[in-house]
Structures are given as C-alpha cells and as structure tokens.
Amino acid sequence: EVQLAESGGGLVRPGGSLRLSCAASGFAVSNNYMSWVRQAPGKGLEWVSVIYSDGSTYYADSVKGRFTISRDNSKNTLYLQMTSLRAGDTAVYHCARDGFDSSGHDAFDIWGQGTMVTVSS
Amino acid sequence: DIQMTQSPSSLSASVGDRVTITCRASQSISSYLNWYQQKPGKAPKLLIYAASSLQSGVPSRFSGSGSGTDFTLTISSLQPEDFATYYCQKSSSTPPWTFGQGTKVEIK
Numbered sequence: 001e002v003q004l005a006e007s008g009g010g011l012v013r014p015g016g017s018l019r020l021s022c023a024a025s026g027f028a029v030s031n032n033y034m035s036w037v038r039q040a041p042g043k044g045l046e047w048v049s050v051i052y053s054d055g056s057t058y059y060a061d062s063v064k065g066r067f068t069i070s071r072d073n074s075k076n077t078l079y080l081q082m083t084s085l086r087a088g089d090t091a092v093y094h095c096a097r098d099g100f101d102s103s104g105h106d107a108f109d110i111w112g113q114g115t116m117v118t119v120s121s
Numbered sequence: 122d123i124q125m126t127q128s129p130s131s132l133s134a135s136v137g138d139r140v141t142i143t144c145r146a147s148q149s150i151s152s153y154l155n156w157y158q159q160k161p162g163k164a165p166k167l168l169i170y171a172a173s174s175l176q177s178g179v180p181s182r183f184s185g186s187g188s189g190t191d192f193t194l195t196i197s198s199l200q201p202e203d204f205a206t207y208y209c210q211k212s213s214s215t216p217p218w219t220f221g222q223g224t225k226v227e228i229k
Binding site for chain 1: 155163217
C-alpha cells in the first residue's frame with residue numbers, strides 16, 4: 001500500500017529545533033518530488049518545502065534559512081530539520097508526494113496524516 | 122508569486138444541492154490547477170488535477186473546469202460526506218505551490 005507516515009512533532013520552545021520524519025511505503029522517495037505542507041490551527045494549507053528527485057531543494061520565504069529538507073534513500077524517508085523556531089511555525093506538518101500524469105501535470109496525490117509542532121514557552 | 126483567491130470562503134447548502142466554488146489566479150496558470158478536500162483532523166485528499174481530470178476513486182459528482190485565471194469546482198448533488206473544506210492549488214511543478222484560502226461547505 002502506498003502511504004506516508006510522519007513523526008517527530010512535539011512541543012518546543014521559541015528558538016529551538018526539531019526534526020520531522022516522513023516514512024514512505026509502496027514507492028521510492030528518491031524517484032519523486034516530495035514536499036512538506038503545514039497548517040496552522042484553524043488556518044489554511046501552506047506549502048513549506050520541496051526536494052526534487054535530482055536532490056534540488058526549495059523553500060517558502062517564511063522558512064528559508066531556518067528549515068532544511070532532506071531524504072535518506074536507504075530508509076525511504078523524508079526529513080524536515082527545523083531551527084530557530086517561532087510561534088508562527090506552530091502547525092500540523094504534512095508530507096506529500098507530488099505525482100505527475102502523462103501530460104506533465106502534477107498534484108499532491110499522497111499525503112501523510114500529519115504531525116503537530118507547537119512552539120511555545 | 123502567483124496568488125490564488127477562492128470564493129466564497131464559506132457556504133451553507135443542503136443535501137442534494139448543486140454547489141460551485143471558484144478559484145482565481147493572479148496571472149494565467151493554463152490548466153495547472155488542482156482541487157483538494159479536507160475533513161477536520163484529516164489530511165487533504167486530491168479530487169481534481171489539471172483543472173478538470175478526476176482523480177481515481179473520486180465520485181463523478183465532483184467536476185472541475187476552467188483555464189487561464191478562472192476555475193470552478195462543482196459538486197452536482199451534495200452528499201452528507203461532502204461537508205468539508207475545499208482548497209484549490211496552483212501546480213506546475215515549480216515552487217511555490219500556492220493554495221487558495223479554502224472554502225468551508227457547511228450543512229444548511
């Protein structure tokens with residue numbers, strides 16, 4: 001079965017760090033574009049970061065310089081290292097696969113259930 | 122960056138109603154537009170990709186249309202399980218993947 005499962009969320013103080021993991025099954029993380037998307041309590045969806053199959057990485061302006069996306073192909077796992085955390089980073093963090101159809105259109109077709117990150121003193 | 126604006130932000134409807142949600146891009150995105158459904162406490166679910174293609178397993182009462190800057194998600198006959206929040210998303214495989222602010226569909 002194709003699925004994603006996040007872990008690593010929790011309560012962290014402002015300025016602290018946290019690493020999220022996203023374990024994939026049924027497909028290879030290395031062969032796909034993989035993103036992190038977050039949702040603050042009661043708010044909408046915000047794209048955070050992507051890692052392409054070639055290893056290129058991109059970030060939303062709101063997290064650039066503080067968050068790092070990576071993957072471990074041997075573990076088929078995606079990561080998000082978060083540093084200098086702020087109250088505004090409080091959210092449920094989902095990982096998602098960006099799948100492509102034959103005409104080149106992409107969409108986030110597989111999502112994890114999410115892991116909650118709370119930044120508070 | 123391209124901005125995505127949905128309307129309305131919320132709506133009330135009855136079972137069996139036809140429901141239409143619109144999404145407008147700040148500049149042309151051709152047909153690079155996706156629609157997702159999200160229920161409370163759950164992950165988003167892909168409904169429509171490439172503006173009008175139905176994702177496998179999604180009921181045919183859901184349909185999408187539009188191109189350029191103006192897009193529509195239609196539910197032809199609202200079912201009890203369709204009460205949720207719907208998001209449009211600019212795709213195109215280049216960042217950022219911008220989402221609309223969401224439309225909450227509630228029971229009248």
